[in-house]
Amino acid sequence: MIAHTSSDPSMMPHVAGEQHPTREERVLNRIHRPDLVDLTTRLVAAASENPGGTEHATVQELEKALRSIGAEVHLSEVAPGRPNLVAHLGDTSDTPGILFLGHSDVVPAGPGWAHDPFAPYQEGDLLYGRGSTDMKGGLAAVVTAMAAVHAEAPETSMTLVCTVDEEADALGIEHYIMQPPQRRYAACVVAEPTDLVTIVGCRGAANLEITVTGASAHAGRPADGASAILGAGELIKAVETDSARLATDPHPVLGAATWNIGTISGGHGTSIVPDTCHLAMDRRLLPGEEPERILDRLLTEVRASARDARRAETGLIVFEGQVTMQMPGFLTDPDSDFPSLVTRTLRDLDVQRGTGIWTASCEGGFIAEHHGVPTVVLGPGDINGQAHQPNENVSINDLHAAARAYALIALRASAAARVGSPGVGTPGGKLG
Numbered sequence: 001m002i003a004h005t006s007s008d009p010s011m012m013p014h015v016a017g018e019q020h021p022t023r024e025e026r027v028l029n030r031i032h033r034p035d036l037v038d039l040t041t042r043l044v045a046a047a048s049e050n051p052g053g054t055e056h057a058t059v060q061e062l063e064k065a066l067r068s069i070g071a072e073v074h075l076s077e078v079a080p081g082r083p084n085l086v087a088h089l090g091d092t093s094d095t096p097g098i099l100f101l102g103h104s105d106v107v108p109a110g111p112g113w114a115h116d117p118f119a120p121y122q123e124g125d126l127l128y129g130r131g132s133t134d135m136k137g138g139l140a141a142v143v144t145a146m147a148a149v150h151a152e153a154p155e156t157s158m159t160l161v162c163t164v165d166e167e168a169d170a171l172g173i174e175h176y177i178m179q180p181p182q183r184r185y186a187a188c189v190v191a192e193p194t195d196l197v198t199i200v201g202c203r204g205a206a207n208l209e210i211t212v213t214g215a216s217a218h219a220g221r222p223a224d225g226a227s228a229i230l231g232a233g234e235l236i237k238a239v240e241t242d243s244a245r246l247a248t249d250p251h252p253v254l255g256a257a258t259w260n261i262g263t264i265s266g267g268h269g270t271s272i273v274p275d276t277c278h279l280a281m282d283r284r285l286l287p288g289e290e291p292e293r294i295l296d297r298l299l300t301e302v303r304a305s306a307r308d309a310r311r312a313e314t315g316l317i318v319f320e321g322q323v324t325m326q327m328p329g330f331l332t333d334p335d336s337d338f339p340s341l342v343t344r345t346l347r348d349l350d351v352q353r354g355t356g357i358w359t360a361s362c363e364g365g366f367i368a369e370h371h372g373v374p375t376v377v378l379g380p381g382d383i384n385g386q387a388h389q390p391n392e393n394v395s396i397n398d399l400h401a402a403a404r405a406y407a408l409i410a411l412r413a414s415a416a417a418r419v420g421s422p423g424v425g426t427p428g429g430k431l432g
Contacts, residue, residue: 023152027407030148036140036399037127039065043136044120044129050105054081055164058104062087062139062162069147071160078175082164086176088183089150090157096186096417097157098410100142101367103166106131112390126393133381137394138191138402141380145406156414159183166363169207169325173363177370186417187338187374189409190364193381196398196405198342198355200376203254204285204329205361208295209278210235210321212266216275225273226316229266231306232277235319236261238302239281251286253331254357258284284361287331291323328365330375338374341416345408351401358383378405 021029039061046057059075066073066087075083085104090097109117109130120129127137139162146158163172212232217225243259250256259281266277283294299319306317332339334355343355360383368375380398381387 024408024411027148027152027411028404030151031144031400031403031407033396033400036144036403037122037396039140039143040127040132040137040394040399041120041129043140044127044131045118047118048105048131049108050165050167052108055104056081056083058136059083059085059162059164062104062143065143066146066160069143069150071146071150076175078164078172082172084164084172084176085160085162087146087160087162088158089146089154090414091155092157094184095157095414096184097159098413099185099188099367099371099373100146100158100160100406101188101190101363102135102139102142102160102162102192103172103363104139104162104164105167106134106136107167107388110390114391117390117392122396123393125396127396127399128391128393130392132386132394133193133392134383134387135192135379135381137381137399138193138379141399141403142191142406144403145410148403149407149410153411153414156410157183158410158414159185161367163363170327170363170366173366177366181371185371185373186413188364188367188371188376189342189406190362190367190375190377191379191402191406192360192362192377193379193383193387193394194356194358194377195353195382196346196351196378196380196401197353198334198339198346198376198378199358200334200339200355201254201331202329202358202361202364202377203251203257204289204365205325205327206283206285206291206294206323207325208281208283208291208298208321209324210281210299210319212277212279213318213320214273214275214277215316216268217273219271219273222273225275227273228277228317229274231317231319232264232266232279234306234309235279235298235302238298238305242298242301254286254329255359257286257289258282285326285329287329291326295321295323327361327363328369329361330365330368332368332374332376336374337416338413339376341412342376342378342405342409345412346405349401349404349408351405378402 048055048058071087117130165171212228214226214228263280267274380402381394
């Protein structure tokens with residue numbers, strides 16, 4: 001039995017001896033583990049590796065499930081075979097509703113799996129398969145929750161936005177925010193895996209690519225050329241120096257900005273002075289940081305250090321870069337109305353895992369800016385222990401808990417918005 005303090009009789013808990021369960025209890029009684037496992041299994045089996053594939057099959061499964069419960073579904077093609085999905089249930093007036101956000105792509109399966117990563121299977125409480133945690137389990141929990149709420153409270157306004165390309169260049173969310181908002185929302189829940197911790201903020205992220213160009217020569221006379229790989233060494237040293245600087249000046253809530261050099265490639269053979277080297281980097285962003293300015297500063301510093309190291313004195317070493325992706329962060333006051341509603345709901349369901357800040361990034365920052373609503377990240381699965389790894393799995397108990405939480409959050413946020421709760425439907429804070 002759940003506890004709730006609302007004065008709305010339809011939201012009150014069932015009391016022993018009463019004939020009829022409350023609306024919340026009726027909604028929760030409609031959420032069943034076998035349905036969650038079935039939908040998660042179908043979504044995982046609909047492979048959507050990125051890069052390397054399309055999200056079309058996954059979106060088809062989502063569309064089928066949503067239309068079967070009466071949702072109004074719209075697809076918008078971002079690129080061939082890569083459609084965003086927007087689905088709505090409930091009140092079509094201007095009453096603010098809850099917005100759920102997810103993505104349909106998964107990272108490539110890679111080696112090391114005990115079984116076919118796209119042939120999901122159960123072992124005890126765990127469901128295995130690529131995307132089970134990140135984040136097809138979360139999507140299945142959202143759809144299951146929406147179905148249960150709509151069956152008992154059809155006026156409740158709920159929208160699911162599911163984007164493509166979240167795992168790479170964020171093309172899907174950028175396509176979505178290019179359109180003017182079609183509805184008003186009270187709040188947003190991003191269904192990414194958080195182990196059911198309520199995440200109230202995360203840093204932004206940017207992908208930077210830098211090409212170092214040198215001059216080739218025979219390895220017997222390296223001074224005739226200019227090694228792009230040695231030039232890249234100066235870049236790596238500059239990143240290390242900046243990383244140490246950033247660590248000394250963390251944000252009071254979000255922590256320090258960070259660098260990661262993800263890939264490096266260059267050269268043509270051991271007997272040839274390399275004329276090119278390419279590096280791809282991740283930079284986590286704090287409020288007020290602009291990726292283009294970060295890149296310009298880095299290039300200025302590395303050009304100076306290369307000159308000091310006498311690598312660029314002939315003008316043969318050139319550093320060029322570009323920002324290929326940027327994702328804003330967000331920060332919602334954990335004591336404001338919507339995060340408090342979420343954590344109270346989880347406590348009512350006996351899921352007490354607290355609030356936190358994410359080390360990952362997600363598309364919630366785009367939503368916080370575009371719709372101007374308080375945003376949290378909440379979902380089943382372990383982002384650090386399972387996502388992007390072989391033998392990825394998610395707890396079925398956590399899928400069930402997430403679906404129950406999403407359902408009550410939708411009911412309660414909608415009720416709060418209808419009576420004009422001042423902190424539901426007003427921004428909780430955004431990062432640039």
